[in-house]
Amino acid sequence: MSQPSCRLSIDVGGTFTDVVLLDEVSGEIRFAKVSSTPSDPSEGSLNAAETILLAHGAAAESVSDLIHATTVATNAVLEADGACTGLITTRGFRDTLEMRREGRYDIYDLNIQAPPPLVPRERRMEIDERITFDGEVLTPLNDDQIIAVITDLVDTHKIDALAICLLHGYAHPGHEMRVADIAARHFPDLTVSVSHDVAGEIREFERVSTTVVDAYVKPLAQRYITRLAGGLRAMKMPRDPAIMLSHGGVGPAEEVVQRFPVRMIESGPAAGAIAAAYFARNALSQPHAIAFDMGGTTAKMSVIQDGEPTVANEYEVGHAHRFKPGSGYPLQISAIELLEIGAGGGSIAYVNDLGLLKVGPRSAGAVPGPACYGRGGELPTVTDADLILGYLDAGYFLGGDMNLDVNLARQAIQTHLAEPLNMSVEQAAHGVHEVVNEHMAAATRAHAAEKGIDLRHFAMIAFGGAGPVHADGLVRTLGLSQVLYPFGAGVASAIGCLSAPAAVDLVGPYFSPLGSVNWNTVKDEFARMHANGEGILSSIAAPGSNIMKRSADMRCKGQGYSVTVAIPDDAALGDSLVGTLRGAFTTAYGAVHGHKPPDVPLEIVALRARIENPRPDNDLLLKNAPTEAGNVLKGKRRMYFNATEGYIDTPVYDRYALTNGAEFNGPAIIEERETSILIGPDMRFWVDEFANVIAESTKGGGA
């Protein structure tokens, strides 16, 4: 048996499964794409692994680890395809799940809809029990009643999965554990999700929502991972598969689906953000960036700060109104913050009632698609506008696999935009480009405001089919100065899997004024989380080799919003830490709110631990600059940047022929198979040693 010498990552998407093989000795990486197999995604994943190993003559035994990202959990929620789930709650609270928070996500829309509860009322059962917030048992459990309730759920309602969420279970899980124990003993075939284990945070609606989503996806996620792991073992892969989690670390797949599969939600996009963070660390002069992934129907943004994506302790999935926060199922999980905007190449442009030009969120999708696809789409889209402006090549779309019809694009824009707006086709097309950019910028700005981020210190990392066409306009609007167009962006999520550390995030309940912390309790809580985390990671990271990053959620007494404050790695837990925490809180609070916290006592409201097996970046020095011999300059094309100049002749470069050190001024287009990079006037670009393209304003600095 050869020494393990390569690493494999697989990203299962809706259409394609991307696979990347990294030779750990040479640092070379290889890409491949196979068709996804939605009916049993494990088939596509195994096929991808076999394909790439075969193509490069690598033995399965030589694979030191396999990391993968999958949409299986997300899709179960989006397609309402999860398990028949039952829910047990405290007496009087079975409707918490469906009542939600009673607010409206759009105040003027009388026809808003709520996402359907994943557990309908007849499968939500109440039991007699009550524990107070400070742990006093007011009403003890009745085991017979619990057995009867679960029996009813199983026999009458045929449930496959059970969620348990009791009031104040985040702090006092005794009753929840007991109910779970009874379920496991009497109904071993049920999968069980328990709130304190899955979520563990105060706020009963958000916690029950998380627990129910977990239960809902669990049987499916377990089946998928079991098949995948079995298939890999049959291939003689020496290690168990790891999976990308929502927070950007990887965990052992089989343990994750056993414990909390809800943490796999958005695993693919999280991997994409991790890839962006990798590029930010290795290819930018300062590692702060907005990762911008614009595809056919949506754009996704994530913030990379100090080389790491920002992670929040909440997420929302399955929106009833796709782009309205508050219309989905909230999740109390740590997750890379992904801002999703209804803006993509297929977004439809129209003139609204007031005579203004609007773009999205309605999308022409892949069918019928933009007008220029010639598949019957008649409405103008962002892609149609980009084609008219000369940013896309009608003959080299998807590397020439698809021809675009500029006449159909012009006709759509003429009829639906230029005529009603009384302007030229070019002006209207340029308007579509500008409006969609401003729309994305507004969403990005709001997100930055929430985070207390000054965007002027940030670069942009652009990928996705439409990202490199729109990044140039977006950075101008946002006042950023630099854009990175990474090589290998087409398989970014698979690259992200390879650069992510093994990690698990845990939260421990602890409430105390900062002035009277019981440090022994805090020590015990961190020790418990450390042991728990090492146990979870044990199949992919040797116990003892992990570090623990500690933090505390703190707030001003009376405020509802807390700020997560890092506890320095070398700090001893004791009263000497109080000053440090107060200072760190002031800094973190100021970063978010723009001013100092008010002079009121501080409180700790939760403890958080990330148990992580650090992976040094030099493990993953991607050497991927194989260039195709040929002319750097493919030719010239007429492009439209503003009304004053109209169309101007603009050089078109071949991405695959550009080599390290190449440097040109804009305006320009750099064509690659999946996308085109638009370099506007007043920008210059160069190619670095990793074949990344970097563009920068020639006017110096941001706006």
Add this chain to the structure above:
Amino acid sequence: MTQLTTAAPASTTLDPITTEVLWTRLISVVDEAALTLHRVSFSTVVRESHDYSCMLLDPKGQAVAQATRSIPSFIGTLPMSVRAFLKRYPGGTLKPGDVLISNDPWIGTGHLPDLTVAAPVFHNGVLVGMAGVVAHMADIGGRRRAPDNRDIYEEGLQIPILKLYEASQPNETLFSIIRQNVRVADEVTGDIHAMVGACERIQTGVDRLLNEYGMSDISDITTAIVSLTEQGMRRAITAIPDGVYKSVTHIDTFDTNRPLTIVCEITIDGDQIFVDFDGSSPQNDFPLNSVLGYTQAYSIYAIKCLLQPDIANNEGGSIPITITAPDGSFLNPRYPAAVEARASVGHYCTSAIFNTLAKAIPDRVPAESGIPLHGFALSGHQDGRPFSTIFFFNGGQGARPTSDGLSTLSFPTNVSTTPIELLERTLPIRITEKSYLPDSSGAGQFKGGMGQRVALEVTGDDPVYAVLLSQRLKYPPLGRQGGENGSLEQIILNGENVEANKPFRLTPGDVLILDLPGGGGYGSPATS
């Protein structure tokens, strides 16, 4: 009466693309400010209920851009406040760093806890607009929501139009007076600071935008936004059949023997709407009086939901709408009427508008919701310190012309519930039930949303005083087009139905239950 008169729609000098781009940017500026306020605010009401708004106004006090998540109370009321501010302190006298403040209900949102703060926006030394922020304070002194308040003097601290900051110097006298008059001084001053911070965000955002576009002021974009919105609203009104439509809506009050009546007559005349509340009940000696600005806000809101829901709120949508109510009626009371619980009656303006317009456009108007706002205002002592707080629960939404109403949904305001786990951790109470009332929905082709039952107990040794903001003990949410009515509200204290005409003194062992109404149904149940 909508006070603002605008010249005939000026033809805008900006093209439709620039207008869209700049409008998007201005909303982005006020949204940024609102997000900051939301995250930093202290009071549960502001934080959990989004009971605040941020707005950019032009130098005359016209609304240009309003934060996306604002509740309806602020439609038109924040501009009214700012216009009153500018009358007291004309724009020409304002300096950078000035911040104005007031909670006068008659120039604003109709009760004392809503504080309005506004600051001039300068660009290159020239006044280009006003930043306005309004938020509900956790306390404003006085007898809180006591249902037997007789006049405004009992309802708390009245702050006339004053300077909170003058050229960045805080008005320490005013801060001291406020601190001395409220039960939770830290929370209230903390929220005031957050509001000032939000104004600063708006100032910075506008300044940045003008620099980027090389513009000297916001007058062109204001003209474009306001006139386009106005024209859109006029077109929508034109589509309603001309005529005079009338309805009568009954509201039961804290004293069910003395109901209030809203008479609403709507005249659709070409591209204008005239709403007249003549014939509505006179003002009363309870805090159940809605100042004209609040009456107008909820009336315009209802019209906007039906006619122009997709357009971001600004002055233009209100211009073709005229709303009048007789002086001295409960929808336009005279000072010093008690007004604290104005939501309990003012929210019904939405119902009155719906009930009337349903006669003109029956296929577009939903059934009545389980409004108004229901909830508990609690005060007392906990661990030797006074506390006072308010939290809300909602009835069911009225059925829509094409779908069932949603259950337990805030309407017409937008106030989320506070998590029970947080309430129990911070207050000496326990909630023992919060669940749907399945029989509360009005039947129909489409059903009304369900109401809910909330049961509360006291856990400490000290008594807790509870004021219930309740309604609908006698008049249920109406069904529409043959749909049945939703259920009535019930208040049950220790097993007995009671009325809420005075504060409850709850001691350990008491159980107070609030059963909230479901929404009315739409269309005959036979067709479902």
